[in-house]
Amino acid sequence: MTRQNIVLAGVATAALLAGLGIAQAADVTYERLLNPEAGNWLTNNRTYDSNRYSPLDEITKANVGDLKVAFTVPLTPSSKGAGAFWSSLQGTPLVEDGVMYMSDGWGRIYAIDLSKGDRGLIKWIMDPQTSPELATGILNNRGVALYGDSIYSITPDCGFLRVNKETGEVIWRVETQQNPVEYCTMAPLAIKDKIIIGPAGGDGPMRGRLEARNPDNGDVIWTFETILDSSFDEGGETGGGATWVTGAYDAEKNELIWGIGNPYPDWEPKKRPGDNLYTNSTVAIDADTGEVKWHFQYTPNDSWDFDEVGTQQLYKANINGTDTNVLGHFGRNGFFYSVDGSNGSYLNGSQYAEKVTWTKGIDPKTGKPLEYDPAAKVQKYLAETRMDFDLMDMPADFEFCPYWEGGVNMFPTTYSHDTKLVYGLLMEGCTYNPKSRPTDEKGYLTGAVVAIDTATGQIAKRTDFSSTGRGGLLSTAGGIVIGTSSNGDIFALDDTSLERLWNFNVGTMIDAPPITFAVNGKQYIGLAVGPGGVGLGFHNYPGKNSNADEAAAAQKFQPATTMYFFSL
Amino acid sequence: MPARLPSLGPLLRRMSLFGAIAVPLLAFPGLASAQDATPTIDAAQIERGYAVWKGQDCIGCHGWAGNGERIGENPKGPNLRAIELDAETIKEVVLCGRPGTQMPYHDPAAYSDDRCYGMTKADTAGMELIRGKDMTANEATDLAAYIVAKLIGHPEQPNQEECQAYYGKRPFCAKLPTAAEQGY
Numbered sequence: 001m002t003r004q005n006i007v008l009a010g011v012a013t014a015a016l017l018a019g020l021g022i023a024q025a026a027d028v029t030y031e032r033l034l035n036p037e038a039g040n041w042l043t044n045n046r047t048y049d050s051n052r053y054s055p056l057d058e059i060t061k062a063n064v065g066d067l068k069v070a071f072t073v074p075l076t077p078s079s080k081g082a083g084a085f086w087s088s089l090q091g092t093p094l095v096e097d098g099v100m101y102m103s104d105g106w107g108r109i110y111a112i113d114l115s116k117g118d119r120g121l122i123k124w125i126m127d128p129q130t131s132p133e134l135a136t137g138i139l140n141n142r143g144v145a146l147y148g149d150s151i152y153s154i155t156p157d158c159g160f161l162r163v164n165k166e167t168g169e170v171i172w173r174v175e176t177q178q179n180p181v182e183y184c185t186m187a188p189l190a191i192k193d194k195i196i197i198g199p200a201g202g203d204g205p206m207r208g209r210l211e212a213r214n215p216d217n218g219d220v221i222w223t224f225e226t227i228l229d230s231s232f233d234e235g236g237e238t239g240g241g242a243t244w245v246t247g248a249y250d251a252e253k254n255e256l257i258w259g260i261g262n263p264y265p266d267w268e269p270k271k272r273p274g275d276n277l278y279t280n281s282t283v284a285i286d287a288d289t290g291e292v293k294w295h296f297q298y299t300p301n302d303s304w305d306f307d308e309v310g311t312q313q314l315y316k317a318n319i320n321g322t323d324t325n326v327l328g329h330f331g332r333n334g335f336f337y338s339v340d341g342s343n344g345s346y347l348n349g350s351q352y353a354e355k356v357t358w359t360k361g362i363d364p365k366t367g368k369p370l371e372y373d374p375a376a377k378v379q380k381y382l383a384e385t386r387m388d389f390d391l392m393d394m395p396a397d398f399e400f401c402p403y404w405e406g407g408v409n410m411f412p413t414t415y416s417h418d419t420k421l422v423y424g425l426l427m428e429g430c431t432y433n434p435k436s437r438p439t440d441e442k443g444y445l446t447g448a449v450v451a452i453d454t455a456t457g458q459i460a461k462r463t464d465f466s467s468t469g470r471g472g473l474l475s476t477a478g479g480i481v482i483g484t485s486s487n488g489d490i491f492a493l494d495d496t497s498l499e500r501l502w503n504f505n506v507g508t509m510i511d512a513p514p515i516t517f518a519v520n521g522k523q524y525i526g527l528a529v530g531p532g533g534v535g536l537g538f539h540n541y542p543g544k545n546s547n548a549d550e551a552a553a554a555q556k557f558q559p560a561t562t563m564y565f566f567s568l
Numbered sequence: 569m570p571a572r573l574p575s576l577g578p579l580l581r582r583m584s585l586f587g588a589i590a591v592p593l594l595a596f597p598g599l600a601s602a603q604d605a606t607p608t609i610d611a612a613q614i615e616r617g618y619a620v621w622k623g624q625d626c627i628g629c630h631g632w633a634g635n636g637e638r639i640g641e642n643p644k645g646p647n648l649r650a651i652e653l654d655a656e657t658i659k660e661v662v663l664c665g666r667p668g669t670q671m672p673y674h675d676p677a678a679y680s681d682d683r684c685y686g687m688t689k690a691d692t693a694g695m696e697l698i699r700g701k702d703m704t705a706n707e708a709t710d711l712a713a714y715i716v717a718k719l720i721g722h723p724e725q726p727n728q729e730e731c732q733a734y735y736g737k738r739p740f741c742a743k744l745p746t747a748a749e750q751g752y
Contacts, residue, residue, distance in 0.1 A: 080701050083628020083642045084672070133622030133734065136632060136639040179740050180632055180731070181639055203640050390644060392670070435668075435696065534641050 028096065028146040030192040034251055039518030041095045044143050044187040045412065046474075046515070048249040049314035052414040054516045057477040058523035063568060064480050064492040064502045070524060070567040073112055073120040075104055078532055078559035081135025081156065086559045088511050089530025090140035092187065092412070092472075093563070095517040099123070101146065101165075102563065103187075105139030105532060106130050107155035111168060112563070114519050120565065124168035128155045137183025137201060140511070140533040142245065147190035147215055154184040154197055160218050174218035179206045187246045191256075191287055194221055202242030202261040202279075202307075210243050210258060212290060222290030224283075226260045231277035233377060238272040240264030241279045245309040245410045250325075250341065255293055256285045257327055257341070259309040266305045267387040273377035275300035280308045282327060284344065294344030298331045300372060301379040303387035304358060304431070305404045306333040311413040313422050317454040319347050328415065328454060330408035330424035334401070335362050336450075338457045348457035352408075352450045354428055355401035358385045396436035403445055404431045405534070412472035412513045414481065419495050421451040421460055425469035425483055444544045447485050449473070449498060463498040465489075466543035467554075471527075472513025482525055484510040487543065487554065490527055490564070506564065508557045525566040532559055610713070617714025622734070624711070625701045629670065632734050633726035634719040643670035648715060649722045655712040660684075662708050665700065667692045672700030674708065723750055 028042055036042045038055045046052050059067065078087045087105030094101045098115040107130050111123040134157040144153040144163075150171065151163040158177035163170055176184070176197065181204030189196040194212040202208055208226035213219060226241035240263040247258030263279040265271055281297040299306045313328040317338070325341035334353035339346055346367025359369040359381050366372075371381045380386065385400035408424040415422045429445035437443040447469035451461040471484025480501065481493040486509045492502040509531035516525050543550075621627070621634075629645030631637035636647035653661070664684035665673030673679070679689045679697070689697075703711075727750050731741035 080625055081628070082622070082625065082632075083639055084625055084670075084698075084700070085628070085642070131622075133627065133632075136627050138640050138642075175738065177738060177740070180735065180738075181637065183640065201640055204637065392644060 026097070027148050028190070029148070030190075033147075033190060039095075039521075040097065041093070041515045041517050042146055043094070044092050044145070044189065044246040045248065045311065048191075048251055049415075050248040050311050050412075051313065051315065051417070052311075052412055052472075052474045052513075053417050054474060054476045056516055056518055056523045058518070059476065059480065059492075059516075059525070059568060060478040061480055061494050061501060064478070066568050067492065067502050067504070067525070067566045068568070069504070070117075070565045071119045072565065073122065073563040075102070075110055075530075075561040075563065076106070076108060076125075078105070078530065078561050080132075081106075081130075081137075081139050082133050083136055083138070085138050085534065086532035087135075087139035088532025088559075089528035089561055090185075090511045090533065091143040091528060092513050093515055093526055093528065094144060094146055095515065095519075095526070096146060098519045100526065100563075101144050101151055102528065103141040103144050103153055104530070104561065105141055105156070106135065107141055107153065107159075107161075109144055109151060109153055109163060109168065111165075114524070114565070117520055117522060120563065126161075126163050126168040126170065128159060128161065128170070128173075130156050135183075136180070138185065138533045141185055141187075143187030145188040145190040145195060147195065150215070152188045152190065152195045152215070154186060154188065156183055156185070158182060158184040158199060160188075160195075160197060160213065162215070162218065172218055174213075176211065181206045182242075185244050189246050189249065189256075190215070191249050191251075194287065196247070196256060198226075198243030200242045200244035200261075202240035202244075202264055203266055203305075205237045205239065205264060206242070207239035208241035208243050208261060210256070210285065210290070212287070224285055224290040224292070226278050226283075228277040231274045232263075233273035234271060238264060240266070240276075242307075243309065245311075248312040248314050248327075249287070250284075250314060254287045256287050257312045257314060258283055258285060259307075259312055259329070261307040261309050262305050263302055267303055267390055269301045269303040269386075270378050270388060272301070276302065280306055280333075282308065282312055282329060282339065282344070296327075296337070296339045296344045296346065296367065298329075298335075298337065299333050299369065303381075304333070304385075304400055306331065306407075307410070308332060310406075310408055310410045313413060313415045314341060315415050315420075315422070315454060317420070319455060326454065328422045328452070330413055330422075330426070330450075332402075332406040332409055333358070334407045336422075336424070336452050336457060337362075337367060338454070339367070350452070350458050352424060352452065352459060353402045353406075353426060355430055357399070357401040357430070358382055391431070392433065394431075394433035394436075396433060399430045399432050401430035403427050403429045409470075411470055412474075414473040414475040415454070416475035416481070416495050418477060418479065419451070419475075420454050421495070422454055423473050423475065423481055424450050424452070425471065425473050425485075426450060427468040427470070428464070429468075441544060446544045449481065449483055449493060451498060461496075461498045463493065463500070468543070471510040474514055474516060476516060482514045482516070484512075484514060484527070486510065487550065488529075488557075490514065490525075490566075504566070506560075506562075508560050509554075522567055527564045527566075528562075529564055530559070530561045531557060613710050613713045614717050617710035617712070618718070620703070620707045620711040621714055624674070624703065625672070633730060634715065635724045635726060645671065647724060649719050649724060651720060653720075655709075655716045658712040658715055659705075659708045662703065662711060663705065665698060667697050668695040670696070670698060672698040674700045674703035675705070676702045727752070
């Protein structure tokens with residue numbers, strides 16, 4: 001048999017076995033990624049539009065109260081790399097035909113057979129053997145990509161891997177690290193004949209990029225540099241613009257819609273006069289060439305670490321009577337934005353975080369902060385909140401809101417096809433020097449889920465809770481939104497009233513988004529519990545309503561690395 | 569000295585007090601100060617110290633070259649290539665950390681008794697006290713020897729040879745000056 005014939009025979013057998021209900025993975029083609037089966041979660045945001053909406057409807061508003069733990073699967077224990085942080089589970093697991101593919105902070109990949117329904121059996125573990133001295137960044141890998149017969153992932157030290165999906169064997173490894181302060185955490189995105197990756201590390205002197213790579217051999221097809229020299233008066237050591245979260249893909253227009261990270265140095269805008277494009281922006285990139293088609297910048301010349309790598313939601317909405325392709329994005333800076341998906345112009349939006357002190361608001365025409373002065377090299381915004389020193393050197397009486405992690409950080413948002421609402425999971429509060437944070441209510445961080453009307457960009461509904469919103473959201477055709485918070489709650493909300501219909505507490509912080517999938521016709525909610533990274537420091541910020549017992553227990557939260565699976 | 573230190577008033581006074589009466593030269597004759605350290609250093613010990621440096625948590629906050637170029641959102645540690653501490657003091661800072669700052673302690677039993685600056689957990693109440701990766705006293709001795717021999721007094725910008733020793737043959741090392749260019 002020729003090689004091609006063997007491959008073809010393999011696919012035929014896989015299809016046959018799938019028909020018989022026997023777990024055997026078929027190829028993940030571009031067509032499947034465009035139109036995933038209802039029971040599967042084949043790419044980071046489930047679909048290219050980043051909606052994280054599932055058509056599964058076995059679990060409904062009426063029965064979600066009966067959700068129970070079906071089984072759990074612990075992964076390799078957490079450990080520290082060369083930095084201060086515990087490795088974490090922050091990834092979105094993928095599920096294809098009864099097998100889950102999950103990555104951990106060290107870049108290991110686990111294939112877990114879920115076909116039994118009442119337990120998960122680890123089929124194989126791929127360990128890239130990342131040596132601790134090269135694990136210099138924050139160890140929170142956000143997931144893998146499935147494409148063809150392979151898995152694509154990046155290790156903490158930016159080795160780009162192609163892995164055999166059946167056996168876990170590494171087919172090749174290509175080094176992509178260009179600078180020692182770079183590290184890699186992004187879940188790659190597979191589109192037609194390309195895998196998109198990019199580095200984290202923009203809180204250090206690096207310059208970000210997106211790379212399209214060849215799925216066959218890992219070669220670079222194009223590189224998009226996120227730092228526009230002409231928008232930085234000082235070159236050299238300034239830059240940033242990391243790309244640490246998976247973006248969206250507009251398949252019709254063949255454009256990648258990607259969020260770009262904060263400028264470096266994070267807190268000292270005078271050191272980088274200019275708007276600092278394309279930091280804190282959404283960029284639309286021609287997927288064939290890597291050229292920018294349009295961009296929209298949220299916080300020019302930032303001083304508060306307002307990365308905008310978080311979810312880029314693509315949907316249609318009726319804006320002022322016109323059916324419009326919209327990019328909906330919860331800015332880490334406290335504002336929700338609707339942007340025209342054809343040219344990047346601002347449509348509408350609103351302030352979704354209660355406490356915002358860095359600007360008086362957003363210009364309803366341009367979408368820029370009201371104080372933004374296009375002629376100024378260094379922006380002023382509201383001077384009393386403007387950072388010009390490291391976070392650790394903040395004066396004791398200085399504060400800015402929202403908190404530097406948001407607002408809505410990179411924790412995934414969701415768009416429901418049924419309610420036409422887009423939901424964000426946020427942190428509510430302000431940033432202080434950790435050494436002088438007020439110990440009364442003022443210093444608390446709390447959380448909320450906010451639902452935005454996609455036609456108007458205005459808040460439709462909001463529900464508050466006592467700890468920060470971390471982890472992520474999904475919505476389903478069953479009329480529910482599943483979410484998580486840093487006190488270890490995983491919960492189900494009514495997608496319209498946002499009433500909490502179900503809650504389960506895992507006893508430590510949750511940092512990873514939930515997914516939903518079906519195996520043998522039964523619907524499950526899956527979630528990684530594995531606090532670490534920056535997150536474990538959150539015990540310093542107790543929630544508003546947390547009583548003394550809860551606040552004290554949060555101080556003692558332990559690293560964990562367990563997969564949870566819930567079903568009716 | 570980093571700007572933050574003066575605010576540590578009482579703790580610092582206690583530390584310098586203890587520094588003064590600590591028994592010097594436990595493990596390294598000739599290592600009492602950075603200046604006269606280099607000639608008599610035990611190469612095997614420096615090698616062991618380098619292994620500790622690579623396997624510990626220092627790099628996140630102090631940078632792989634110890635020059636203060638932290639990685640990502642790690643807290644910012646000072647440039648260790650520019651400090652003027654002797655090996656014994658470094659060992660103490662590493663094992664006991666600096667209460668009230670982001671510098672973690674690495675002796676798992678620190679503050680369980682008065683081994684660190686004469687202070688117990690109760691004395692550090694209200695101060696930030698961070699636990700780093702666990703380390704034995706012997707590892708701390710080797711690590712301090714490495715820092716004195718290979719980091720202190722070196723230019724802030726690392727050279728190609730240091731980069732290759734750490735990272736192997738990654739292309740970015742080639743952008744740095746060579747040791748010869750730096751006068752080594």
